[in-house]
Amino acid sequence: MxxxxxxxxxxxxxxxxxxxxxxxxxxxxxxxxxxxxxxxxxxxxxxxxxxxxxxxxxxxxxxxxxxxxxxxxxxxxxxxxxxxxxxxxPTYPLLALGNENDGQARWRTIRDGFAPAFAANAVPQYVPILAEEAGKVLRQVGAQTLDIFELVGRISLSATGHIMFGYDAFKCTDLDQPCDFLRDIITARKGAVGAARSLLVKLQQQFCPFAHDVQDYNDSLKGVRKKYEEIYAEMEGAAAAAPVAAAAAAAAAAGGPPTILQAFQSTRDYKYPDCPGSKMSKEDTVALIGNLVVAGTLPAATAAVYTLCLIATSPEVQAKVHAELDASGLSSSSSSSSSISPREFAASDVGHLPYLEKVIKEAMRVNSAVPQxxxxxxxxxxxxxxxxxxxxxxxxxxxxxHASPHNFLEPHRFYPERWALQQAGDAAAGNGAGAATWTGNSGDLAGSYAPFSSGIRACLGQHWARLAIMGTVASVLGRFKLASPRSMTVESLAAGETFSVSVYPRAPLLLTFTPRAAAG
Ligand code: HEM
Known part of the structure; x- marks a missing residue:
């Protein structure tokens, strides 16, 4: 029963x-x-x-x-x-990747085409590009107060443009130049949510006036769609100038993983198994570009932003992160020159920054960028x-x-050490009340943690997202000491957030930057 x-x-x-x-x-x-x-x-x-x-x-x-x-x-x-x-x-082109209505086989074909470029062994190749783009943006920052979402959004967009499409698709490396694309994406998606909201309000008056709202939805996406078409045209040009498919074949022949740009090239010629004779159209590719821009910029930027905010408001956490970066040569204060030019973050740093890893993990637990x-x-x-x-x-x-007291003790507390204590508690059972208290009710914190979901539809970009968040946070904290002009807590950050495709801050999140060389 x-x-x-x-x-x-x-x-x-x-x-x-x-x-x-x-x-x-x-x-x-x-x-x-x-x-x-x-x-x-x-x-x-x-x-x-x-x-x-x-x-x-x-x-x-x-x-x-x-x-x-x-x-x-x-x-x-x-x-x-x-x-x-x-x-x-009806189906919407922007959502082509991941749309069950298009058929399981179609989704599988596209996912399989991109998976090798997002695999754990493929993503380290993108790290130097991220580090370079982060460096370009951060070199313009002095001792000043900035909206951290705007700053990280710029790094995220510049890196996405270069890594996925092979050029500066969003042209926003100059801090004084307007760069509204991230906000355009949000606004378009907010339009979609707004349409959904008005849909339910109307539903109370007359049953489901669906068609009208689909129009609102499509209109709200027109602006960003134009940008995706531009990117498509540019990629076509790049492919003509330098045969990307041949490069992908050469990379595969040499045993190396393909790039995302190469994956775009190769999936374009895919035939859909459930629809004989059909190939991916220009429309499909434009939709995929949009999908990867949205998935690849917003949640990863959000996760890096909330991590930096939580670090800025926890002096003892920040001191430990700085100490770890210093020991790895990733801080300007540890560089021989007094200028702000630390060694750039490299893929080989992953695995050697265990404290920062726990900080990011904990920040992504207390503030889930994709909550549902x-x-x-x-x-x-x-x-x-x-x-x-x-x-x-x-x-x-x-x-x-992540927020449930059934799974985590004091779930609303930002406490990176809980992950270390769990390991210590696991290693030394009966290690006193401290370790036992923090192993969590179920004793399995990891099993209650899934920021990227799990299983067949789990985030395709999760290996890259982890590296990108770590690289961004390390690049900022290597150069700066951060402080928050207003008191920020887990609760106040949550109260100031809203949601479109991922969580993001409703209002500017201001942080004060002090160059490490000057801060000492
Ligand atoms: C902190 C950053 C990120 C978070 C928290 C996140 C989270 C998620 C979640 C929860 C899903 C849905 C899983 C499901 O329905 O079960 C998803 C799907 C997806 N994500 Fe991410 N994501 C992040 C970054 C990225 C990045 C950087 C990329 C690409 C560059 C990416 C590409 C995708 C794609 C393509 C899908 C659809 C997969 C499919 O439907 O098969 N994500 N992500």
Missing amino acids: AKPFSEMPTSECLLSNALKLTSLDFHRKVYAMAETYGGIFKIKAPGKTVVVVTDPALLAQLTAQEFTGVSKPADLYETFAILCSTTTP VNRATAADIELGGYAVPKGTLLFLSMGGM
Whole structure:
């Protein structure tokens, strides 16, 4: 007999739940609900049942490859469309990679084409480019107060342009030059969420005026789409000037991994197995460019930004990070010249900055850049002893899992040492109350941690994201001591965030930069 779901009390039901779904910080509300209702519970929304999952084992089960009763809606917008429609919603070009409606085989073909360029052994080749772009931007920073999201966004965009498309696609290395592309992406996506929000508001008046909002959505994407078309044209030119496919073949013949640019070249000629005779069109490639720009810039920038903010407000953490960078020769204060020119971050530094690694891991736990992914049941399934019928929308809240007191002690505390103490506790069982206290309730912190999701649809760019975040944070802290002019805590950062494709700060996040050589 299937267990009954935890139900919301009547005061929480229907309309109030539906409005929570439309709120931009809905994921934070889910965290609070999970504290009350546990690792799996049901919320009521118009026309559909929604099941929220924060339990680590059930999350892993739902994302696992062999779990076939579950499909992935492409995006938040499609999720809303499923919420209010019984028919299959139309597909949107921007979401081509990861859109289940295009067919599993098509998605698999594209993912397989790009996977070698994102593999763990391929991403170190991008690090020198990131370090160079970070250096170009950071050399313009003196002793001053800056919006850290703007600064890191510039580094992220310059690196993305060079690494993925082989040229300066976003031209924003000069601090005095306007560089609004990251904000354009956010605004376009916010338009999409806004359309979804108005969709649900209208739903209360008349049932599902869907077509009208699709138009809003497409209009909101026009600006950034023009940019993706420009990038496509530039890549065509580059391919004509220097045969990228031949370079990819040569790299493969030499046993080296291909680059992302080469992967674009080779996937372009792919045929879709489920559609005989069809090849990837220009439209598909433009959509993929958009997909990788959005996925590759926003969440990684967010993660680096929140890491830097948390470091800036924790003097003892910052001192330890600086000491580690000094010992590795990555700080300007450790360089023989007094100028701000530390050795640039290199892929070989990974594995040799264990404290910084824990700091980033902890920052990505207390502030999950991608707090939630969605799934829909394609058949009746059983989940953790509960019966979940076909057509149920599943909200997989990794942020809720990271913030749950069921999984982490003092979950809202930024405490990088918890990861070291777990290792110490594992190594020396019965090592006193300190270690035991911090091994976490379940004794398995790692099992409750999945910022990139897991399984068949796990983040394709996660190896690169980890390196990029570490390289960005090390490049900034090697050169500067950071301080926050206003007091910032985990709670105040959370209160100031909002959500589009990933979490990002609602207002400028100001940090004061003091060159390390001057700070001593
Ligand atoms: C901190 C940075 C990042 C975070 C937290 C993050 C997180 C995620 C998550 C949670 C998913 C969805 C997984 C699911 O539905 O189960 C995803 C998918 C994806 N990510 Fe990332 N991501 C990050 C950076 C990147 C970067 C740098 C790239 C590329 C350069 C990238 C490319 C992708 C792609 C292509 C997918 C779709 C995979 C598929 O549908 O098969 N991500 N990411």
